[in-house]
Amino acid sequence: MFVWGFTAILGRLISLDAVSLVWHRMLIAVAVLLVYLMARKKLQPLSFRNALPVLSAGLVIAAHWITFFLAIKVANVSITLAMMSTAALFASLLEPLFFRRKIDVLEIGLGVIVVGGLYMIFRADDTHLVGMMIALCSAFLSALFSVVNGKLIKRHKPTTITAYELLGGVIGISLYMLTAGKFSQDMFALGNCTEGGFWGLLGGYCDLTLLLLLGTVCTAWAFIESVAVMKYLSPYTVVLSINMEPVYGIVLAFLFFGESERMNPLFYVGTLVILSALFTEAYVKRRRKRIAENQ
Numbered sequence: 001m002f003v004w005g006f007t008a009i010l011g012r013l014i015s016l017d018a019v020s021l022v023w024h025r026m027l028i029a030v031a032v033l034l035v036y037l038m039a040r041k042k043l044q045p046l047s048f049r050n051a052l053p054v055l056s057a058g059l060v061i062a063a064h065w066i067t068f069f070l071a072i073k074v075a076n077v078s079i080t081l082a083m084m085s086t087a088a089l090f091a092s093l094l095e096p097l098f099f100r101r102k103i104d105v106l107e108i109g110l111g112v113i114v115v116g117g118l119y120m121i122f123r124a125d126d127t128h129l130v131g132m133m134i135a136l137c138s139a140f141l142s143a144l145f146s147v148v149n150g151k152l153i154k155r156h157k158p159t160t161i162t163a164y165e166l167l168g169g170v171i172g173i174s175l176y177m178l179t180a181g182k183f184s185q186d187m188f189a190l191g192n193c194t195e196g197g198f199w200g201l202l203g204g205y206c207d208l209t210l211l212l213l214l215g216t217v218c219t220a221w222a223f224i225e226s227v228a229v230m231k232y233l234s235p236y237t238v239v240l241s242i243n244m245e246p247v248y249g250i251v252l253a254f255l256f257f258g259e260s261e262r263m264n265p266l267f268y269v270g271t272l273v274i275l276s277a278l279f280t281e282a283y284v285k286r287r288r289k290r291i292a293e294n295q
Contacts, residue, residue, distance in 0.1 A: 011068070030167050057145060
């Protein structure tokens with residue numbers, strides 16, 4: 001979660017636009033992941049019929065990352081991560097549609113609380129309204145991707161799914177840039193980062209260095225470890241860890257960027273309200289599961 005929270009920091013530092021940034025990220029990550037899977041002989045070949053839905057899911061995660069980094073560049077890291085914490089609410093609304101189950105009254109109630117937290121955040125800073133709306137779109141896409149993955153994971157190995165999804169994202173973005181005439185030398189013009197200080201020491205290699213870090217450590221490696229950790233941690237613990245990602249990211253953003261990430265106190269109250277609702281949902285659902293297992 002700490003590593004995933006650091007992706008927002010890298011997104012602000014890298015000078016590329018959101019689309020080019022995500023294209024580089026996914027290309028590096030899929031290359032690393034494919035090499036890893038082939039070396040371990042764990043790559044599961046998929047037929048075209050089975051691969052198509054997985055490749056299509058890659059378009060969703062690509063759109064999520066593009067809107068995520070765009071929101072960071074339009075607003076800032078703190079606002080983007082606060083909005084991203086609503087992904088669990090979107091997931092609770094989407095799951096009944098995909099898995100044909102009844103809507104949980106608890107989820108509706110907590111959803112209302114989340115909306116209240118969002119209102120506080122909007123009231124705290126209305127100068128970044130566009131960035132907030134982009135980040136909310138990113139949160140919805142993140143939830144949609146998670147729900148779609150919940151169906152795909154029943155048929156294929158997690159590592160194989162991710163490799164194909166990353167590949168699908170690269171293909172999708174490449175086709176978009178080709179048709180839009182954006183596939184030019186400019187997207188390969190890697191240079192200085194947006195911030196000086198320590199990052200300035202990297203000079204013209206700053207973008208390249210951080211892109212490699214983003215694609216390898218914060219994407220390919222983070223995914224592999226997230227799968228491996230499920231052998232040792234319960235789903236409840238993993239959910240709590242994921243819910244802490246905005247907290248890590250906001251703290252890191254303040255440490256790296258200082259005053260530009262300082263927000264109105266009402267912003268932090270709203271964020272706390274949203275996170276409290278998410279933790280409450282995870283806790284109640286865990287208790288329900290235990291009660292059901294003991295009956």
